Amino acid sequence: MSDFLLDTHAFIWLSENDSNLPDNLRDMIDVADRVYLSIASLWEIAIKLNLGKLSLQRSYETIEAELESSDILLLPISFIDTLQIRHLPLHHRDPFDRMLIAQAINRSFVLISQDTKFDAYSVQRLWI
Numbered sequence: 001m002s003d004f005l006l007d008t009h010a011f012i013w014l015s016e017n018d019s020n021l022p023d024n025l026r027d028m029i030d031v032a033d034r035v036y037l038s039i040a041s042l043w044e045i046a047i048k049l050n051l052g053k054l055s056l057q058r059s060y061e062t063i064e065a066e067l068e069s070s071d072i073l074l075l076p077i078s079f080i081d082t083l084q085i086r087h088l089p090l091h092h093r094d095p096f097d098r099m100l101i102a103q104a105i106n107r108s109f110v111l112i113s114q115d116t117k118f119d120a121y122s123v124q125r126l127w128i
Contacts, residue, residue, distance in 0.1 A: 007113035008041040036075040040099040091120035
């Protein structure tokens with residue numbers, strides 16, 4: 001089985017039990033060997049909350065405890081991820097998504113995302 005990296009929206013929908021995340025994909029996440037959330041996603045959530053571009057059902061401050069009690073692993077950003085970004089074509093200009101792409105490529109993770117712009121890169125994207 002593959003290791004999964006959750007896109008920010010996939011993590012939010014998973015943690016909030018939102019119906020935008022398909023049930024069969026939720027089931028795949030539940031039985032996966034390893035599921036990761038990039039620290040870049042937490043950075044994105046914090047920024048968008050501060051700008052008023054995002055709202056959550058629960059307080060942002062509860063995410064750390066939620067991650068600790070779940071099987072989701074927090075993925076740090078490494079230097080090699082920043083090197084990968086330097087060589088990515090600019091098909092996708094969102095800096096958070098570009099980091100997720102770099103991390104998925106570097107670790108051969110399957111990226112769980114609804115965003116079809118990821119398909120322009122050599123990354124496996126899953127959305128059912």
